[in-house]
Amino acid sequence: MQLHHFLFVTALSFASFAYADDSQRSTEPVQVAQAAPAMGTPAPVPAPQAGAPASVHGTLRGVLAAADKGPAALRQYVQRTRMIYGYRFEDFARPEWDR
Numbered sequence: 001m002q003l004h005h006f007l008f009v010t011a012l013s014f015a016s017f018a019y020a021d022d023s024q025r026s027t028e029p030v031q032v033a034q035a036a037p038a039m040g041t042p043a044p045v046p047a048p049q050a051g052a053p054a055s056v057h058g059t060l061r062g063v064l065a066a067a068d069k070g071p072a073a074l075r076q077y078v079q080r081t082r083m084i085y086g087y088r089f090e091d092f093a094r095p096e097w098d099r
Helices: 003-018 058-069 071-080
Strands: none
Touching: 058 071
């Protein structure tokens, strides 16, 4: 059998599945696990992190929490997220940490 005959027969066999009789189709509803909430439904608001005031913007919460833990934690956080946020240690360092 030549290649173009093979492809033609294969295409016909797949086409028969695509145009199946409506009586063979399932009428059961399908539930999708990753479905988005319905329009108009408010998204759940996450609870604020411990120690972070609710008025602080989300990107600042991490650096301020690290500053509360001390200079070593702040230095590590700034170093770890430097390419994402561009924070500098000097911008969040406490005056009592100066030597």
